[in-house]
Amino acid sequence: MPEVRDPTEPSCIIVTGMPGAGKSTVTELIAKSLPRAARLSGDEASGMIRSGRVWALGSPRDEAERQIQLMLRNVAALANNMAAARFTAVVDVVLESPAELATLTDALVCAWDLVVLAPGAQVCRDRNAARDIDDRWDFTGYDRLDLKMRESFSDNSHWIDTSNHTAEESAADVLRRVRVGS
Template sequence: MSASCILVTGMPGAGKSTVTRLVAEQLPRSARLGGDEFNQLIVNGFVWALGEPADEAARQVELLHRNLCAVTNNFIDAGFTALIDAMVPSREKLDFFLDLLAPRQVLFVVLSPGIDTCRHRNTIRDPADRFDFDDYETLEATMKHDFGTTGWWLDTSSQTPTQTAHHILTHSHHRARVN
């Protein structure tokens, strides 16, 4: 796999963090950039994406995405495959990523195990890693509407994380291209 970016998204509990880590471990030169970890760089004043005040939350989401892309570009330019684990809820947000990552190749993977699977996976996480989210139906509808056939929608409901990582390594260059 040549130096590029694999942008992995999906609803909370879809398996983004686990799968991107597993994919990165299989590549000879790779970096994993997790949105959650980048958010933790803010020591004081953090407002989560759906928090209040809403304008500050939006500003911090944009900052997060800019930082993820800047570091990703540095890794790609140094010959690494960069895996971004981030919540990309709309085509507008995807286009923002694509603009910041241009002209580098971006592969876009949407982990799509279904709402029930995401909810279940969230309940079995370590309590410190759980994500309280109750609007899966709206998020799924928005993503399906906005992305359509963009990228690769990967149904992972019956796969282990290792199987999902293998599928991404094997098929993403053919199925996940967006530019």
């Protein structure tokens, strides 16, 4: 059995938010700023499926949900492996509900902190629209997702309004709020 850090010492930083919140950029900056860290992407874990992949909002709905659960378990397994090797896992993932958070965190053997990057629905829309066409998300549910995340994660996470932050400011803000294991 691999050695795992003391569970009171967070070794996994979970960063969530809507598409366009800045998760990918901020988690990359966080991981690069720590002495031993790995960035784990839910999108990249989902993208490992080469045949039969269903987008998270796609159909059939039951298959999309099954693949979301698979992605969350795979990300947790990678985070556990990183923690066992004494790396901080910096996770970039869109979480919509307490059930999705529980799927991820119940599978973790390492301690974790949840951070929600929350610039607001309009800022996320604008950022998504400004992306290169190949990098845009075909997503129209910003207002619904913003409300759902606020209802789901207000009490158990660090909320950061990134609407007027640079990516570097957001990363520094995250690191000020969470405890990072060594």
